[in-house]
Amino acid sequence: MKRTLWIILLLVIPHFAIGQYIKAKTYSEVTIDEEFIKDTLTIDAYLTKAVQYSFSKDKFAQLFFKKAIEKATILASQEQIAKVFLVKGIYYWKNYEYFEAIKTFNKALIFYENSKDSKNLSKLNYYLAESYYYVYSEDIAFKYFLRALNSYKKDNNDIGVAFCYNGIGTIYGNKNDKVALGYLNKALAIFLKYKNYKGISSSYINIANVTADNNEIEKGIELYNKSIASLKYKQDEYNLAINYNNLGDCYIHLKDYNRALLFFEKSLAISEKMDVKILHALIYLNIAEAKFKQGFYNEAITFSNKSINYAKIHGDMEIQALNVLALSNIYEKTGKHAKALQLKNEYIVINERSFRNIDQKKIQLFQSLNELENSQFEINKLKLKNESVYSKLQTRRNITYLLIFITLVLISLIIFLFYQQKEKNKIYALLKTKSDQINTLKDDVQVQNDYLCDLNNTKNKLFKIIAHDLKNPLSSIEAFTDMMLQNDDEYDEEEHVIFLNVIKESATKASEILNDVLVWAIDQEKPLKNKKLSLYKLINEELKLLEIQALQKEISIENQVGSDLNVVTDKNKVATIIRNLISNAIKFSFVKGGIMIQAEVVGKFVKITVNDNGIGIATADLHNLFIVDYKKSKLGTSHEEGTGLGLVLCKDFVEKLGGRITVSSKPDHGSSFSFTIPITNTIPD
Structure with missing residues (x-):
């Protein structure tokens, strides 16, 4: 059903105050005098003028927002700067510019x-949740709804709790009707208790939407009428227009097209009075559908074209696409198949463009948020730097005194040496010898320092990978554990099972990451333990460990290594290398594929090769396989996940054993990983 649920939520949330400061002080840290109060009134005047402009005259509004932020920054008041970001964010939010609203709210x-302003923080989290919901980022919206819900509960703000229930119920409306209705009815109960008629109207509309979408049309109509009845106590023309539109939609499903058109006309009259063009577009789309059902095809075409024009004004590609599809159906019904096919192709193009546009805006948003985070980091660095200026000046003063003292001592020494010419020559000779020794030591120290820097860089990159890979599973565990710790019995057993499964999967992923890191860490401390071993037997032992993994994909593995091929080396490291390479081969091989393990003597080395006929590796990715850096492990052919550290560990172990690792691959034809180790390992620990 074409409902206006997303518009409903836009209009029912309370107008909260949100803000941010830019290197400013709180009211308790500044002197509030007559001049300060005068400046705050000036800021209020700028903001009042800014919000009076419609979004079509946004450039004028931005001029006043700029003046307000400049005045607030000069005033150096955290609360005043926060107020400017609040009003500006709401301005974007009311004009459906949710990406800009998110950027502004994140500054605050x-x-x-x-x-730690819990009151404003809870309101800000709610705004962010709503904004992310409207840009189809429901997972992020859900996170912010939970944050706002917990804050409101701590502050005993029942109305805020109700609005959070409303938002969470809306998200579940597309996934689980039972859970959605549970949250929406909780919100309705609170609104009824406090006689919040705007909230009551909103809750009835959202419950009616879920009910009607579940094909309980008559019950949905009853709930829409209850919403209309509640508006007698709190006039809200927008919610009234939405109720009329949704009632019309219900009557289309009941095939009572005349009554449907009557409600659409009522909704359209209110929409035209309020001049909400996006609502015009939706209503005209619904009228066109009713006319089509009645067989009035020319009228249906007229109303669809009107809907398209209003959708273009607002930039809503989704409504444009629905209208083009409707026109295609009309022309097909009237026998104009060529025109119908042309419009259907146009529908596909518009629909794809809509998805690309949304994805592009999301990318731009997260890039902006990343830039904001980096900017804040730089600000904190500068702040710390400024705080240390006085300390540095004091240090320089002390150094100056020390240099003066040293200069006096040197002058005295020169005078003394003038009378000790013979001794001076001996001292020079001795100093030259010592200087040569120092230079030699300096070179040695520099070599060691370069080596330690390389190790430190590797460690830092490894930590970045660990932090990057652990962030998602740990965030999931944190969020769902927090939900399960709620003590108000709002989650049923079914939800608890869902939450526990998510926590289990996240914990398993984190455990795999930490296991690879543990193997690497233990290796850094343990010396090589070289002993004679049979490569054939060692490979067979590792194949037994991987047998279940291979059987699941019906992959055959052939050990072609000679049974008489022995080497003297560290068994654990060689076993780890072989296990990782075979595991990767299984992961990226197709079902019923084949893997072959070979070994040959090359001079004083043994070359071991693992071949597979799997998906292969792109040429551009080959040189990055063994680098410790930010990257994500790719999914296997059966969607197996990994940590991305296996090949890095293999390279590290091979080099410590005195060999080298190489790879060759062709996409869709398979890969071949080879490594060499000395037949008799003489590499020192």
Whole structure:
């Protein structure tokens, strides 16, 4: 059903105050005098003028927002700067510019978290949840709804709790009707208790939407009428227009097209009065559908074209696509198949463009948020740097005194040496000898320092990988554990099972990451333990460990290594290398594929090769396989996940054993990983 659920939520949330400061002080840290109060009134005047402009005149609004932020920054008041970001964010939010709203609200979020202002922080989290919901980032929206819900509960703000229930219920409306209705009815109960008629109307509409979408049309109509009845106590023309539109949609499903058109006309009259063009587009789309059902095809075409024009004004590609599809159906019904096919192709193009546009905006948003985070980091660095200026000046002063003292001592020494010419020559000779020794030591120290820097860089990159890979599973565990710790019995057993499964999967992923890191860490401390071993037997032992993994994909593995081929080396390291390479081969091989393990003597080395006929590796990716850096492990042919550290460990172990590792691959034809180790290992520990 074409409902206006997303518009409903836009209009029912309370107008909260959100803010941010830029290197400013709180009211308790500044002097509030007559001049300060005068400046705050000036800021209020700028903001009042800014929000009076419609979004079509946004450039004028931005001029006043700029003046307001400049005045607030000069005033150096955290609360005043926060107020400017609040009003600007709401301005974007009311004009459906949710990406810009998210950027503005995130500027405030950092500082509210630092100031621990729970009241404003809960409101800000709610705004962010709503904004992310409207840009189809429901997972992120859900996270912010939970944060806002917990804050409101701590502050005993029942109305805020109700609005959070409303938002969570809306997200579940597309996934689980039972859970959605549970949250929405909780919200309705709170709104009824406090006689919050706007919230009551909103809850009835959202419950009706879920009910009607579940094909309980008559019950949905009853709930829409209850919403209309509640508006008698709190006039809200927008919610009234939405109720009329949704009632019309219900009557289309009941095939009572005349009554449907009556409600659409009522909704359209209110929409035209309020001049909400996106609602015009939706209503005209519904009218066109009713006319089509009645067989009035020319009228249906007229109303679809009107809907398209309003959708273009607002930039809504989804409604444009639905209208083009409707026109295609009309022309097909009237026998104009060529025109119908042309419009259907146009529908596909518009629909794909809509998805690309949304994805592009999401990418731009997260790039902007990343830039914001980096900027804040730089600000904190500069702040720390400024705080240390006085300390550095004091240190320089002390150094100056020390240099003066040293200069006096040197002058005295020169005078003394003038009378000790013979001794001076001996001292020079001795100093030259010592200087040569120092230079030699310096070179040795520099070599060691370069080596330690390389090790430190490798460690830092490894930590970045660990932090990057652990962030997602640990965030999931944190969020779902927090939900299960709620003590108000709002989650049923089914939800608890879902949450526990998510926690289990996240914990398993984190455990795999930490296991690879543990293997690497233990290796850094343990010396090589070289002993004679049979490569054939060692490979067979590792194949037994991987047998289940191979059987699951019906992969055959052939050990072609000679039974008489022995080497003297560290068994654990060689076993780890072979296990990782075979495991990767299984992971990226197709079902019923084949893997072959070979070995040959090359001079004083043994070359061991693992071949597979799997998906292969792109040429551009080959040189990055063994590098410790930010990267994500690719999924296997059966969607197996990994940590991305296996090949890095293999390279590290091979080099410590005195060999080298290589790879050759062709996409869709398989890969071949080879490594060499000395037949008799003489590499020192």
